[in-house]
């Protein structure tokens with residue numbers, strides 16, 4: 001039995017609540033297969049499209065109705081954890097019921113501690129919300145001074161917000177207690193709600209969105225997981241991505257992964273943070289294994305027949 005932290009990418013969630021429910025049904029099947037294989041799972045998920053949508057909805061509502069206040073990013077992430085967790089926990093429960101498996105599933109509203117002096121606060125790089133064409137994005141920057149829009153990994157222009165690195169997880173002990181009670185835990189949704197500790201020792205939200213792959217690596221480290229699974233829309237990490245000599249990689253040592261990152265093989269905002277998060281987890285202790293694989297082949301990736309394995313001692 002292995003303890004696996006699973007980071008679910010955008011393809012597990014879809015772009016609207018109804019699409020999300022359908023996508024989660026497929027994701028739940030892949031997740032329950034891992035439980036059937038005897039593993040303990042902790043699920044995290046992204047929220048880039050959702051957190052942007054929630055923030056925009058409040059901005060538009062406040063323009064229409066002065067009694068509605070705009071919503072800051074930590075609250076928007078908290079809302080996204082709630083409704084994505086709602087769909088995920090019910091989707092997983094439904095799949096467990098179908099397969100006659102008596103497991104409990106719980107979503108934890110998770111706060112993740114960041115450093116208020118993280119340089120990321122001065123350099124917004126995390127894409128959220130919808131995609132725009134360049135002209136629209138530039139018009140939005142003119143009409144919304146202070147907001148930053150930039151190209152997102154060749155897929156269009158998006159709003160960029162600060163994305164500090166995760167340092168600690170406030171609800172770590174609750175997560176471990178639930179795991180010990182044989183719960184399937186959903187935690188660190190949307191990278192977790194970014195917080196700092198104030199002078200009284202209380203947690204205060206800060207305006208940022210943490211990358212869910214880095215938060216998942218931190219979660220995997222803090223719950224002493226054996227595996228970090230980063231599940232996305234491709235079977236394997238590739239070098240020379242999108243070129244005629246594109247080559248999929250079945251395994252990478254930490255040193256090889258660092259070298260490819262330095263060569264610029266992975267697009268910032270899409271594959272780069274996944275590989276960096278995988279390296280971070282693989283470096284966090286002995287025999288720690290990170291796997292980047294496609295959602296529907298998660299169970300096969302656990303058996304080693306697909307996915308990219310990143311670990312200290314490949315072979």
Ligand SMILES: Nc1ncnc2c1ncn2[C@@H]1O[C@H](COP(=O)(O)OP(=O)(O)O)[C@@H](O)[C@H]1O
Pocket residue numbers: 008009010011046231232233234236237238239240241265266267269270271
């Ligand atoms: N070198 C690469 N190897 C594999 N996929 C890559 C590479 N560079 C970019 N990609 C793209 O990055 C995507 C994963 O990033 P993204 O869609 O942002 O993740 P998420 O699944 O977390 O939403 C892949 O589906 C693929 O289209």
Ligand SMILES: NC(=O)OP(=O)(O)O
Pocket residue numbers: 009010045046047048049127190191209210211212213
């Ligand atoms: N918070 C976060 O990293 O979300 P995405 O994976 O959707 O970008």
